[in-house]
Amino acid sequence: MSRTEGDMRNESSATLTRTEERLRDAFRGAAETIEPGTLAPLTAPRARTWKWAIPIAVAGTLSLILVGTSLLAGGTSRAPDTGSRVLSGGPQRILAIRGGHALLEDGAGHQIVRIAGNHYEAVAATNDRRVFFLAASASGGVYTFYRVELGPDGTPARPAKLPATVRLDSGLGKPESFAASPDGSQLAVVGNLDGQAEATVIDVRTGARRTWRTPSGNAISSATWSPDNRTLGFIWSPGGDRQALHLLDTRAGRLVPRVLRSTATPDGGLINIFAFDPGGRTLTAQVQGAKHGPHDDAEYQLVRLSAQTGQPTGWTARLPGDSFFVKSDPSGNRFLQIIDGRLGRVDNGAFTWTSPATDYTDAAW
Amino acid sequence: MxxxxxxxxxxxxxxxxxxxxxxxxxxxxxxxxxxxxxxxxxxxxxxxxxxxxxxxxxxxxxxxxxxxxxxxxxxxxxxxxxxxxxxxxxxxxxxxxxxxxxxxxxxxxxxxxxxxxxxxxxxxxxxxxxxxxVHEPPVWSAESSVILGEDRREVFLALQRLPRRQREALVLRYYLDLGEAEIADVMGIGRGTVRSTTARALAALAKHLGEQA
Known part of the structure; x- marks a missing residue:
């Protein structure tokens, strides 16, 4: 039997958070205010006549001429630059995940070579930018991992499968759930399994795993490694309105994360994701600003924070939309971004689109 | 027949x-x-x-x-x-x-x-x-609390504080119960974007409601 609009999946309430339960209840309550049988029948308009076709065509042509003239005369376009900053600095190669494939590209989104295999969902780079790790989905929420090394001429070797898998209920589709340590010796995967949030550290060489598991199913995201390959950062809420940036010493005898700061900002914003900068003294975070007045979309920006205190250090960069990760180049001044599936970058505080394609799932450099 | x-x-x-x-x-x-x-x-x-x-x-x-x-x-x-x-x-x-x-x-x-x-x-x-x-849509207006109840109205008010995309993702996921692929289709975005958007929307909603995500 086909599902109709508004049917709810039989989902155990035990798997829902309080927020999800309240959301479903509110939707259910609002839906019931429109009772079946009280809606008007379909009234389709009669066929269009084309008496306005010619005036509309003339007006459209005139508009095109005016816009074209304006642009040629030096008028500005609201469309962002495409490729103007390509290869103007930063790494020359980007490993991108598009349509389940891993592609080595130049900075303008031009494919150089496709890497063997498919079902890839995420990619993470190491500090030397020659070793990358790929996460691929298998059945049953299981993820496998591959190591790819670029040769001296930039040619990628065949991906080598790592002796470790991770299973997640929440999926790895969120790129911010997967990170490689700068020296390439460890991977980190954060997500939810069996109703619990967890962070798993994988030894790349042996496949050995060490997992920090929480007693709750609260959302966990934003995996990032410190430059000393020891501290794993992530965003998680231990309960209540206490979502915060956490730091976990992965070499400690007992895994106990400490809170760096709340995700809430004084002006009503919310930190969605953060990453260690290469120097280790600062973090770069993406902040979703509060909606102001009648505007329906929030403002998004990159903000630099102190790694010691979590407080802003002054540097900010505005983004055109909600990006899903913060991936710095070795200088710490350039960041890859994916917004609505489109690749962009921030260079010293200024955002630029680098490719017109809109099918990017993840990318690293 | x-x-x-x-x-x-x-x-x-x-x-x-x-x-x-x-x-x-x-x-x-x-x-x-x-x-x-x-x-x-x-x-x-x-x-x-x-x-x-x-x-x-x-x-x-x-x-x-x-x-x-x-x-x-x-x-x-x-x-x-x-x-x-x-x-x-x-x-x-x-x-x-x-x-x-x-x-x-x-x-x-x-x-x-x-x-x-x-x-x-x-x-x-x-x-x-x-x-x-002057616009005050009824679902989250003060008048609606009589019908919906204050608790539900509070949820809708919190929803209104989310960016448009996050609100749409929550409606499609938690009211229509669509899967990632279907939501991606409706919103014209990628599946990974749907997942992240939904997760962020829930986190932001939880913050506005003062509870855990």
Whole structure:
């Protein structure tokens, strides 16, 4: 039997958070205010006549001429630059995940070579930018991992499968759930399994795993490694309105994360994701600003924070939309971004689109 | 139907306009839809395809009008606008009936169309809001708390503090119960983006509601 609009999946309430339960209840309550049988029948308009076709065509042509003239005369376009900053600095190669494939590209989104295999969902780079790790989905929420090394001429070797898998209920589709340590010796995967949030550290060489598991199913995201390959950062809420940036010493005898700061900002914003900068003294975070007045979309920006205190250090960069990760180049001044599936970058505080394609799932450099 | 008579007659269904008229009559849909129908004139096959598509559209309307209107209500906030959005989406689909040849794609198309119309309404409303600052949609208005209850109203008020995309993702996921692929289809974004957007929306909503995500 086909599902109709508004049917709810039989989902155990035990798997829902309080927020999800309240959301479903509110939707259910609002839906019931429109009772079946009280809606008007379909009234389709009669066929269009084309008496306005010619005036509309003339007006459209005139508009095109005016816009074209304006642009040629030096008028500005609201469309962002495409490729103007390509290869103007930063790494020359980007490993991108598009349509389940891993592609080595130049900075303008031009494919150089496709890497063997498919079902890839995420990619993470190491500090030397020659070793990358790929996460691929298998059945049953299981993820496998591959190591790819670029040769001296930039040619990628065949991906080598790592002796470790991770299973997640929440999926790895969120790129911010997967990170490689700068020296390439460890991977980190954060997500939810069996109703619990967890962070798993994988030894790349042996496949050995060490997992920090929480007693709750609260959302966990934003995996990032410190430059000393020891501290794993992530965003998680231990309960209540206490979502915060956490730091976990992965070499400690007992895994106990400490809170760096709340995700809430004084002006009503919310930190969605953060990453260690290469120097280790600062973090770069993406902040979703509060909606102001009648505007329906929030403002998004990159903000630099102190790694010691979590407080802003002054540097900010505005983004055109909600990006899903913060991936710095070795200088710490350039960041890859994916917004609505489109690749962009921030260079010293200024955002630029680098490719017109809109099918990017993840990318690293 | 007589006993023993096969469910599907061997005689092919009437093509083109006659077929649409029949479906519309059986469905109780207003006859305007018939008047608006202009089957393609290229071939007999074209007539049959258009008739089948129209029949599927009518069936889709009967089956999903309520759910789609409720969905639009969650996004725009008031019933009248929600009804208009759904009516307009079906009317537009009807105008483009020649292109809707795949029945499996009709519902995703209509859903996306409804969501797009809701966006347009909100955009226009923002302009009006800027000028007059008087708009207060009923679902999250103070008056609605009598019907919905204060707890539900609080959720809707928190929803209104989310960016448009996050709000849409939550409605599609937690009201329509669509999967990632379907939400991606409706919103015109990637599956990974859906996942992240939903997770962030829940986190932001939890923050506004003062509870855990």
């Amino acid at each position: 007589k006993m023993g008579e096969p469910k599907h007659r061997s005689k092919p269904p009437p093509a083109g306009k006659q077929r649409i008229r029949e479906v519309a009559r059986v469905s109780g849909v207003e006859s305007d839809i018939v008047g608006a129908m202009r089957p393609p004139r290229t071939s007999v096959q074209g007539h049959e395809q258009a008739g089948d598509a129209s029949a599927a559209l009518v069936s889709l309307f009967r089956e999903h009008q309520l759910g789609l209107t409720r969905t639009a209500l969650m996004i725009v906030g008031d019933r009248a606008t929600a009804e208009d959005a759904v009516q307009d989406a079906f009317a537009e689909a009807h105008r483009r009936i020649d292109r809707l040849t795949d029945p499996d794609r009709m519902l995703p198309y209509i859903r996306a169309s409804v969501v797009n119309r809701c966006r347009s309404v909100l955009r226009r409303r923002r302009i009006a809001f800027s000028a007059a600052r």
